[in-house]
Amino acid sequence: MILFWQRGYQACALPDLLATMNISRSSLYASFGDKRQLFIECLDLFFQRTFNPLCTPPSPAKISEEFAGNNINHSLNSIEHFFRYTLLQVPKQRRECGCLLVNTVLEMADQDSELSAFAAEKLSHVEQYFIECFAQAKSENAINNDASAEELGQLCMTLNQGLRVACRQGRSQEELESILHNSLRMLGIQSTREQP
């Protein structure tokens, strides 16, 4: 999965995959069918590992440490935690891979529309969760923005996709943090940021 994440689908040759997985060619075909099916399983695994930190943020105790009680709304904390957890609190090497689902949507769009649609569908689940978070926040009057929850969710996903491109561009941690901070602010999520 990490190799696909780093290089993309087409650029991963069978020998590279076999060496990384440390199994033999025949084992791969026996276990996964072929390269494409292995890739689909990787997309699924990636989605699970990306989605989990979004819909199950850390415990309230940990939140109060992390965010210093600045944002008491649970739904908005989910979103902020998602970005902090997957964008900032991540080793540089992995951050610079961007998002496997975004990468796949772009790479396979004209090549294998089924794979591209598969990845896009996973992303839509994330967007749907964004929307639910904003809807919840709006019902609690915890957000300062008059756009609808759908619009905020779409915008949040657009910013997320743009940030993943920025990651793969090799932008510095500081730049990403600045962009993220301004993004969340414009969405109406007042984020904490340590001042230097």
Add this chain to the structure above:
Amino acid sequence: MILFWQRGYQACALPDLLATMNISRSSLYASFGDKRQLFIECLDLFFQRTFNPLCTPPSPAKISEEFAGNNINHSLNSIEHFFRYTLLQVPKQRRECGCLLVNTVLEMADQDSELSAFAAEKLSHVEQYFIECFAQAKSENAINNDASAEELGQLCMTLNQGLRVACRQGRSQEELESILHNSLRMLGIQSTREQP
């Protein structure tokens, strides 16, 4: 260029390129060196065709027709015109290709860092122009946003990149228009939108 734009670098095989360009194999190598150099020329061409409508928007007369005099600031009009011209007023088939530079950054990041950096550098010129527009607008008090011009420009580029991903995802014209409208509104650019 269009073929690279649609399929990406790696997925364009020589025979496909030759058939599309309607030249022979030897002519391609005589004229462009090799596939990679041809691609670099395409990136450059794409940048020029993308950047021109940004820094040379239509004449004031045309603007007044197009935007109904809603936004009298020239710099902000440049940005709005850029998005309208490259995102909305474009045939579906081409819109769904996204942005060749963004696509290239993602595809080549771990594969050919030189190509990826080349595309990223082109994108940074666009971002720089965004920043200049926002700086101009701020100096004329034409923008309702207390973030700095640099921050606004970075955010604008992040939204742009996110929108290009959304294009390649196959989002509908209506969705894109909605996202763009909200994006510009949050950046402080009050865009006109025909109400249905």
Add this chain to the structure above:
DNA sequence: TCTATTCTGAACTGATTGGTCCAGAACTAT
């Protein structure tokens, strides 16, 4: 220890990759 099942390494396939080469066609200038 013996048998039965599973797994694996390496050789092999046919197709495709980017790139080279050159004889001859097409064109230009005199």
Add this chain to the structure above:
DNA sequence: ATAGTTCTGGACCAATCAGTTCAGAATAGA
């Protein structure tokens, strides 16, 4: 018309691609 330059089609190359096959190693159960 002729000589000189440019262009082109197609054959060719070695390398690599994803995928198949199978004898033999490794493992398991009894």
